[in-house]
Amino acid sequence: MKPPAFEYAAPTSVAEAVALLDERGFDAKVLAGGQSLMALLNMRLARPELLVDIARVPGLDSIEISDGCLVVGAMVRQRSLEFFPGLADSHPLLLAGLRHVAHPQNRNQGTVCGSLAHADPAAELPALAVAAGAEFVIEGPDGKRSESAEDFFITYLTTTLEPAELLVEARFPLLREGSGWSVQEVTRRHGDFALAGAVVTMRIADARVADPRVVAFGVGAVPLRCTAAEQALAGAEPGPAAWKEAGALVAEAVEDPLDDVHASAAQRRSVAGVMASRAMEEAAARA
Amino acid sequence: MDEDKPARVAVTVTVNGRRLSAELEPRTTLADFLRVDLGLTGTHLGCEHGVCGACTVLLDGRAVRSCIMLAVQAAGHEVTTIEALANEGELHPLQQAFVDKHGLQCGFCTPGFIMAAAELLERDPDPTEQALLETLGGQVCRCTGYEAIIESVRDAAEKLRQQGVGPLELLAAALEKNAAPGGGE
Amino acid sequence: MSGSIPNSLEELPVSEIRWIGKGVERLEDPSLVTGRTEFIDNVVLPGMLHCAILRSPYAHARIVSIDSSAAEEMEGVYAVITGSDAARLTNPATTAPEGWGGYCLAHEKTRFVGEPVVAVAATNRYLAEDALELIIVEYEELPVVANAQAALAADAALLFEEHGSNVMLQRKFTWGEVDEAFDQADLVVSDDYRWNRLGANPMETFGCVVDWNPADDMLTCRGSFQSQSHMGLARSLVLGLPSNQVRMISHPHGGSFGGKGGFRGVDICALLSKAASGRPVKWMEDRLEYLLAGAGQSWDREYRLQLALKKDGTVTGLRVKLLDDMGGTAEAFGAVSAAKPLAAFTGCYAIQAAEYDLTLVATNKIPQSPYRGMGPPPHNWVLEQTMDKAARELGLDPAEIRRRNYIPADAFPYTIASGNEYDSGNYEAALDELLNMADYERLCAERDSAQAEGRLLGLGLANTIEPGVFDWNAYAIVGLESTGVPEGITVAIDVMGRITARLGFSLEGQGQYTLVAQVLADYFAVTPADVSIVYQDSLSAPPHFGPGGSRLGVAITGAALGAARLLERKLARVAAVLLQCGPDDVELMDGFLRVRAMPEARMHFAEVAGAMLARSDLLPEDSDPQPQATYVWTAPGRTPADEQGRAKSYLTAANACHLVKVEVDRDTGTVDILGYWLVDDCGTRLNPVTVEGQTMGGIAQGVGAALLEEYVYDESAQPLTSSFMDYLLPSVYEVPRVEKKALTTPSPFTPLGAKGCGEGAMHTTPAAIMCAINDALSPLGLSAREVPASPRRLWKLLHENAD
């Protein structure tokens, strides 16, 4: 389990990184925290000619709150975000979600943007990003572009990122005042990728559900925003009946779920609905 | 890979208080650099894909998996391994606690557990059960069944609180002492 | 033989026992916690090369051609070998029933995914792995035998064509009047079960460094060898070397649990070393190799179990039918696992009519290896779960049906139907203690009300026997040659009066060196820290076997005591000369050789030993100037197996009783362990802390077995669980806190009354958890009969129609 040979570059600016990537195209790969990529290299399942380590680019490790968004740079470690002062107040959903990602010893290295770029459908951060309505800032040879999380994920381990593009920051809008939130998931062991999970945010206004947002993960090729469930919830009276109905709509919305040694397709579909219902209940209680 | 040999990269890193420079193939993992190039074999390899935690070391005080990190990624940083803990033959309170509370059997996982626990206790001298589980949950032990490990870390935390020092603070003092004459490169 | 060993603490020559039975700090710990212990991967020898192995991607394929020329020419590569080298220079594995072993590298065809095909030695592991990528192997796929049922099919492809069938072994053992018991039963309870493959997964994988010196044809193998002399003997047979030219040097292990194999790895490294003019070659198995084709897969079983009962719950007959999928060859002792249940076939119960119908088959999976418990854990599970089923049908409480069938406390030593003899025990006392400690009545009430609310809460009670201190005769029925299981220790006192014990096994985590030091410290009235334990290689140490079969604690206690007593006699003869009395007038007490009739006339043992070595001027000419003695312990009273496999095999029978509370989540199929209690009895506890450690470790592995761990294959025998992301070891979150208590019923047959306990809770935990899950499911009329009870399986069971 030793990596194949590759060249290594440690650019000191985004422009330089992009230029390197552009030059090598598919033969180059970005290295961020390495928590996914290095395991693949050790198994020789990835064989880039060039690794572009973006950890030496100054400024990419910044976290700030601006324009009502939590702005997370490309090299922000998952753990650094977890310890970002005030995160429990400014973005409790993200904090709760981060705690489900692997273990502290992995989060100390793994980056938020690396997880987003890696786009594992069972990962928490992509689902959180879709649920929170995050925007991604992407820089490539043709300059900067911005894309919503919802549009970013295409399929298993595939995003709209071109080989020469870098995800430079993720912007997570802060939750609206009075929003309730919840992340629920089933894993085989604590810290494992989810067999199925759900992220829900909502407000309660005049004893009715308002602005619901429901995302399931671990079930399809990308985080699944469940608009049918959201529509059913909007304006509904909070309570078990509503959660159950909307949960069933989540299960219905799941298409072609993964079937593997840990869970069957039918199970994933059903459990996604259950997780969504449980998340709705908890989110409502927090709202 | 081109026809010619892969270029080596120069790496300067501080390991257990000493600054070291080496020329390495970029693909050299931090774990192999520590174990093979530096002979620091207390850092073990149990899975080489980031799951088991046997290879856990501290990078600038944070517990990381040295098996899924390149040595070049550590350049300019400070790496601390299990070898830095005991001071002139006297066990570090964390090591002593593992002995006292029987937190090990084969001991293969132990350096990793101790390094992970060191980070935790440095940040949080009196961790809650949940905090303890969160840290220890990232390390696998096949022998002990964990109960004795939890007790070991609790015991170390208590002793350290009594001494009023953090686990890494203690270490920094020892390293300074050990590195003083002819230290550095 | 045991006559010369003190059988009880009172017989030790000290007025106060200070170390045995106490939770003594382990000698091995300081080195381990500082990372200084020399595990095999730390070993670097001059000129050492590194091996990497190219493995078969197919479960069953003919090797058409191998082109390794590019690899051979690569800079840094010193040797490349293939199956034809193995066939030319070696014999197939001897650790299998005759004719079912393979060569270390696949010859002509591959029998499982991951079977070694080509091996390379290069200057470092990175380069060695690079070289593998240059090798081109052409395969022709053969029809695959994907599981045990398929292996039995009339048109099944054959793993070993020469046998004409995939059946490695088929035997039916009948003990007592089984048919009669079933004919006359008031009730027959029967069920089918499936235990899926799982395995040891020690945190350290196997590793070795081998050099084959061309000058003197001496083979030196360093490695994490569980039983070095045994392994060495096998190497001599496979590599065609005289046994005294194979030297095994065992390093401390990062865990073993039976799953430290590496026969093939050692042989491959030997051949590579030979090809590279004797340079040492290291192979460090990586985790992917371990999971793919290491010695880490055990017990792939289909069971049918039947109980014959009387109305009152008395079990009068037991039938067990087992079909075990051994994998591509039988090279790694997998077959032993099917034989060991004979040592405790009827568990804690007095069932005198029993039948064991056994079929072992070859398939295109990885060959089975030993794992903690060596076979009984699945056997115990199916027995215990069927006892619960019987209890349910008879309206009896699970505790009550067990109580009615226990071997009574006054019936020991007791010979069970399958021929082994249990030494001692008091099962009812253990049960009572457990029910009391856990407040069983309250738990039952809680379970009942939770179930009334529709919650799937359940209690599981299981009690089992752990056969301890194995003897090779236990495995006679599966056709493996005996090499015996002696355990020798040499105890020596140097001229400064310091004690050193020399022995032939390395550490794997159970604190065995500490135990030897404790025993000798109490014998000679010193402290354990005063005793040095020195490991010796297979050609230097007294006859030895090492850990395995829960025997080492008992065996080394016997060996240390025996050697100490022999040494005492030697010292006494010399002291008699120095103290001017007859040798029989001298005794050892509290570290002094003293004249029995005049205790003030005494000399410290150190002084006597010093005189032996340094003062020949004071001693008669014919005296032996060595203050050292060796004793080789073997289990007393063993018998050869009869035609029905009956033998006194395992010397001790420890017992344990576990109670678990679980809740099943109906919606997700997950299981939470809410409470765990146990009482166990393994006789005298020589180091209680070590025993407890074994218990807790066994529980963790039992939780893994019941809920998490499984090697999954697809229908073409391709493995699907190839990393630690899919083969799931329990973490701190999954292993419960346990409330426990110990009873002590000493063994009448062992030194100091200790029983084997190294495999411990692994025998009981899977059964207890499965019983609890089934109790939780019982209101729904469902039963879980497949291990592990993963969320995938339980969800399917709970939502059968949804799939």
Ligand SMILES: Cc1cc2nc3c(=O)[nH]c(=O)nc-3n(C[C@H](O)[C@H](O)[C@H](O)COP(=O)(O)OP(=O)(O)OC[C@H]3O[C@@H](n4cnc5c(N)ncnc54)[C@H](O)[C@@H]3O)c2cc1C
């Ligand atoms: C034991 C273990 C358990 C885990 N459990 C979980 C879990 O439960 N949930 C979970 O979500 N994750 C889990 N992970 C994955 C972990 O979260 C990774 O950290 C994360 O997926 C990748 O982040 P990274 O910074 O390490 O990225 P890297 O591994 O460095 O890179 C991952 C991929 O993203 C690309 N990339 C990285 N950054 C950028 C960028 N800025 N722009 C463009 N491309 C980029 C890389 O080229 C690479 O292809 C686990 C990992 C391990 C080792």
Ligand code: FES
């Ligand atoms: S060896 Fe690094 S996590 Fe297992």
Ligand code: FES
């Ligand atoms: S003590 Fe052996 S793995 Fe932890």
